[in-house]
Amino acid sequence: MSIAAAQKKGFGAFLWDYLTTVDHKKIAHLYLIGGGFFFILGGLEAMFIRIQLIAPENDFISAGLYNEMFTMHGTTMIFLAAMPLLLGLMNAVMPLQIGARDVAFPFLNSLGFWLFMFGGILLNCSWFLGGAPDSGWTAYTPLSVESPTHGIDFYVLGLQISGAGTLIGGINFLVTIVTMRAPGMTYMRMPLFSWTTFVTSTLILFAFPALTVGLFLLMFDRMFGSAFFNVALGGNSVIWQHLFWIFGHPEVYILILPAFGVFSEVIPTFSKKRLFGYTAMVFATILIAFLGFMVWAHHMFTVGLGPVANAIFAIATMAIAVPTGIKIFNWLATMWGGSITINSAMLWALGFIPSFTIGGMTGVMLASAVADYQYHDSYFVVAHFHYVIVGGVVFGIFAGLHYWWPKMFGRILNEKLGKIGFWLFFIGFHLTFFIQHFLGLMGMPRRYWVFLEDQGLDTGNFISTIGTFLMAIAATIFLINIIYTAVKGEKPAGDPYDGRTLEWAIPSPPPYYNFKQLPLVRGLDPLWIEKMDGKGKMTPAEPLGDVHMPNGSILPFAMSLGFFVAGFGFIYQTDHQAWNLAIFVGMGIALGSMLIRSLKDDHGYHISKEELEREAD
Amino acid sequence: MKGWMGKFKFVFLLSFLAIILAGCGRENLTALVPKGYGAESSMNLIVLSTVIMTFVFIVVLSVYLIAIVRFRKKKGQENYIPKQVEGSKKLETIWTVIPIILVLILAVPTVAATFDLADESGKSDHINVDVTGNQYWWHFSYADEEVQTSQDLYIPTGEKVYLNMKSSDVIHSLWVPSISGKMDVNPENENTMYIEANEEGVYWGKCAELCGPSHSLMDFKVIAVSPEEYEQWVADMQSVDPEEKPQDAVAQDGKAAMEANNCLNCHAIGSSPNAVGPNLTNFGDRTKIAGYLETNKQNLVDWLLDPESIKPGNLMTGKYPELSEEEADSIAEYLLQLKPSEITPESAGN
Structure with missing residues (x-):
């Protein structure tokens, strides 16, 4: 492999290139494609839900299918859409922002992606194989243990495989940020998006094991006759809720912190001002992450934990409002006194501030335990978490995509389509979810297949469904924009937005080795500093020399495929022993690939100094 | 910047308008x-x-x-750089x-x-009801009074009523929004909460924790009557004789058909605490059939003939021999005549 290999080739070679790539930028593309695909899928599931609820006692879909629909909507959006899209942005941007040539473990990066992808596909295979999981994305026991189809088995194995991928990704980012920052890039000079990547990765590291354990217990209960959650045999079903939420609450911050990171890049760039209160922003991020582990039982106020536990978790939850408020005000202060450009990326950031503020406010309202006795498991909660996850995370993803699209794909997204899409989505989003706060308080519990006639819930549900259609149109416009941009989009310079951080110091898209020479970082917003000093480009921190690069490998794909096959074996061995064969074949492929990886030395290759010199600046 | 604000206002105005309408x-x-x-x-x-x-x-x-x-x-400010x-x-x-x-x-x-x-200090001085959550119906047992009923919970106004709740299968959650917030009904432990209604009325109750396909149809009612009426209701319920023969011939056939089809293996009329199905003692006074359908004979016949089409995933389907139209009709007639008390939902001003 050399530079020559990166030139244009046939489709087969192109596909092979992506199957074997260990380049963080291409893995980012894969994450965006995979996450985007599941985002569309989850969106369609949402449409089915809302169409069913357009009128009272509707029979658009059956009760059982409805339960599968909202279970898969939640699971898909959280695990297979939002998180991979964010991991895609992190992969694309974080190494560039800290001035690194790749992540610390490129091979693992690829493995993380393929595990996620195969896990997601495995989970969705359930649609065609007897029924999807139907116990909600939270899969509360004993309902999930007793679910008669294989749906929950697909849920368990699918999430276990994709969860392993996420955990690998998180560890990889941690090591990358700890060890591979460019000379001069101290922690307190790191851009906020890299900081949030770092903190999010820590959350992944500590939160995912709780899910892994819970899923294993559930798997053993369903497949091997154990009784961890079986009350009749001395088990305890509430334990699942603890395990799930010890993972599940930090998961919410795994989603929102990277989005905060995106806004902390977009707002300063388009306000032409440095981020206000950088230090406070960093510590607020860390504090939110820390408190995120202390509040899981606020999902369980009605479980009957008693007043002491409820009071403690209520106060701990309210405390999170403080660092979150600091962030909101610091963003406002960043805009204050700036010179604000409003383009698509900035529009998403501006739309985020009021939307997320509402979500944060209802979060504090939910923290008040006795008030939560009314909100809990009602549409109020549905409204709240869509305000934070759509108003926060999805807006963040869209802002990030518009902002970094030129850096990732070498084209600028069409502004006009971007703005139309934003407004449709913004209006549709508030139309759908604002009214749901009231539906909940008017007595509509969540996960209801039908609501009855004459309960005063008709108008609200109708409006809510109309809003969904606006969001669907907006998402379609975004897809059209992607195609339009790919065909006719404007090609950017390296730094189309007058950026402040290192990713804008190199061409768009960057060469596969990122930095010919690692840059010397002289402070926060390193590129901005050089611009203000009149230089306009980074000073190299090293002489031009050979660059060490990793080789691509098909092994991550093979390993993930092996786990995928073994997954089917585990799911169906309860029906017939012959399926054990699939376990052996699948695990054989996976472990065999690991063995090859361990025994075969792969030292990568070097791009010679001469080759680098030949590359134009 | 007017366009932006205009659209922003539009969204909220529309939402508020909708709220006012509703x-x-x-x-x-x-x-x-x-x-x-x-x-x-x-x-x-x-x-x-x-x-x-x-x-x-x-x-x-x-x-x-x-x-x-x-x-x-x-x-004209394109190159302006704000203070950092x-x-x-x-x-x-x-x-x-x-x-x-x-x-x-x-x-x-x-x-x-x-x-x-969460205060339970005066619990033993008040009315205690053992609540059992089942897929997809609610059972209420007044332990001290030895009264059993399902789906319609009678309580006196102005008094604390302690609900001691447990599930017989998966997790449910009892929610009567107008009277009280919700509390989960778990299979492993008894959760206690108290409710107190200020005024008479028939209050909607809902299950708030996903419990299966018919989760959204697991409605029940809390019927708050005056303390005197409540006392009378308890006395009437206590004096029910399950063996009492109905007056007319059709209902007598219905009673016989119920016995012939083993209905009473699961259901009870009178205070039998061991029944696994809903208690039928005051079925004729129930506010709803299957929790959400209007109480009339046709709905009840439909339910008896094919419960699955009314409540998907319910546990009654397939537990009894197929009924003829005639049998279903007579059973319905009998059940709707089970009105042991003068205190009914109408007493609460329904």
Whole structure:
């Protein structure tokens, strides 16, 4: 492999290139494609839900299918859409922002992606194989243990495989940020998006094991006759809720912190001002992450934990409002006194501030335990978490995509389509979810297949469904924009937005080795500093020399495929022993690939100094 | 910047308009018109937190709008570079301290109310009802009074009633929004909460924890009557003779058909605490059939002939021999005549 290999080739070679790539930028593309695909899928599931609820006692879909629909909507959006899209942005941007040539473990990066992808596909295979999981994305026991189809088995194995991928990704980012920052890039000079990547990765590291354990217990209960959650045999079903939420609450911050990171890049760039209160922003991020582990039982106020536990978790939850408020005000202060450009990326950031503020406010309202006795498991909660996850995370993803699209794909997204899409989505989003706060308080519990006639819930549900259609149109416009941009989009310079951080110091898209020479970082917003000093480009921190690069490998794909096959074996061995064969074949492929990886030395290759010199600046 | 604000306002105006149209929801269902002690406690905190949060939102929105309007890049300023402010200790302290104070204002009454609603000190002096959550119906057993009933819970107004709740299968959650917030009904432990209705009425109850396909059809009612009426209802229920023969011939056939088809293996008429199906003692007075259909003979016949089409996943389907139309008709006639008490939902002003 050399530079020559990166030139244009046939489709087969192109596909092979992506199957074997260990380049963080291409893995980012894969994450965006995979996450985007599941985002569309989850969106369609949402449409089915809302169409069913357009009128009272509707029979658009059956009760059982409805339960599968909202279970898969939640699971898909959280695990297979939002998180991979964010991991895609992190992969694309974080190494560039800290001035690194790749992540610390490129091979693992690829493995993380393929595990996620195969896990997601495995989970969705359930649609065609007897029924999807139907116990909600939270899969509360004993309902999930007793679910008669294989749906929950697909849920368990699918999430276990994709969860392993996420955990690998998180560890990889941690090591990358700890060890591979460019000379001069101290922690307190790191851009906020890299900081949030770092903190999010820590959350992944500590939160995912709780899910892994819970899923294993559930798997053993369903497949091997154990009784961890079986009350009749001395088990305890509430334990699942603890395990799930010890993972599940930090998961919410795994989603929102990277989005905060995106806004902390977009707002300063388009306000032409440095981020206000950088230090406070960093510590607020860390504090939110820390408190995120202390509040899981606020999902369980009605479980009957008693007043002491409820009071403690209520106060701990309210405390999170403080660092979150600091962030909101610091963003406002960043805009204050700036010179604000409003383009698509900035529009998403501006739309985020009021939307997320509402979500944060209802979060504090939910923290008040006795008030939560009314909100809990009602549409109020549905409204709240869509305000934070759509108003926060999805807006963040869209802002990030518009902002970094030129850096990732070498084209600028069409502004006009971007703005139309934003407004449709913004209006549709508030139309759908604002009214749901009231539906909940008017007595509509969540996960209801039908609501009855004459309960005063008709108008609200109708409006809510109309809003969904606006969001669907907006998402379609975004897809059209992607195609339009790919065909006719404007090609950017390296730094189309007058950026402040290192990713804008190199061409768009960057060469596969990122930095010919690692840059010397002289402070926060390193590129901005050089611009203000009149230089306009980074000073190299090293002489031009050979660059060490990793080789691509098909092994991550093979390993993930092996786990995928073994997954089917585990799911169906309860029906017939012959399926054990699939376990052996699948695990054989996976472990065999690991063995090859361990025994075969792969030292990568070097791009010679001469080759680098030949590359134009 | 007018276009932006215009659209923003439009969204909220539309939403508020919709709320006004819908009012505060259906009376005796909505939590926004509380008619019980628990619902009032919750409402107080909902109002307090909404006021605080609206204040915060107005502050944020004002700063936000002013910032966008005032500091938007102006023509001829393309190359203007604003002052690169690092931060401000004073400002940052202000927006750290003020939220802490606001949170404390909310935290104190929250803690007080949490302990108040969990108070079980006077439990034995009050009415105790053992509640069992089942897929997809509710059973109520008045342990001291030896009265059993399903789906319709009778309580006296102005008095604490302790609900000792447990599930026979998966997790359910009991929620009567107008009277009280919800509490989960778990299979492994007994959860206790008290409810107290301020005025007479038939209140909607819902299951709030996903429990299977018919989760959304697991409705029940709380019927709050005056203490005297409640006493009478208990006395009437206690004096029911399950063997009593109905008057007319059709109903007598119905009683015989029930026996022939083993209905009473699962169901009970009278105070038999061991029945696994809904208690039928006062079936004729039930507010609804299957929890959500109007009480009339046709609905009951439909239910008896094919419960699956009315409540998917219910546990009655397939547990009894197929009924003929005639049998179903006579059983329905018999069941609708089971009206042991003069105290009915009408007594609560339904």
